[in-house]
Amino acid sequence: MHTVSLRSLTTTWAAGLVAAFDASGVHRVGTPGDLASGAWLAAEATQSGVAIARLPVPIQYTCVEEAYLACAGLRIDGLPLFDAPAWAGVSGTLCASDGHGDIGFAAFPSNAASIKG
Numbered sequence: 001m002h003t004v005s006l007r008s009l010t011t012t013w014a015a016g017l018v019a020a021f022d023a024s025g026v027h028r029v030g031t032p033g034d035l036a037s038g039a040w041l042a043a044e045a046t047q048s049g050v051a052i053a054r055l056p057v058p059i060q061y062t063c064v065e066e067a068y069l070a071c072a073g074l075r076i077d078g079l080p081l082f083d084a085p086a087w088a089g090v091s092g093t094l095c096a097s098d099g100h101g102d103i104g105f106a107a108f109p110s111n112a113a114s115i116k117g
Helices: 011-023 032-047
Strands: 068-071 074-077 094-096 103-105
Touching (some): 011 032
Parallel strands (some): 094 103
C-alpha cells in the first residue's frame, strides 16, 4: 500500500479518476454501474493506504425502461422517471398540465432529468 501525497493530486490524476468513474456505467443505486463504481472506489481507497469495509445494503428500486404516450396510432416517447411505480397503462382525456382533464401533459427538454433546480 502507498499513501497519496498532496503532490500526486494533479489535474491528470483527477481527470483519470473522473474518467474511471464515468467508464463504470450508470451509477444509480443498486445498478451494476453503482456496484462497479463502489468496487473501484474501494480499490482506490485501499491503494491510498486507507482501511475500508464494504457493507451490503439491501434495497428495492424500479428501473423504468421506457415511457411513452400512445394516442390515435402514434407513439410519443417520454422521459422515464426514476423509481416510478409500475403501471399497466392509463386512459383518459389528455390536457395541458394546467388544463382540465384526466391526464396532464407537459413538455420538457430531453435533458430534464439532469437539470438542477
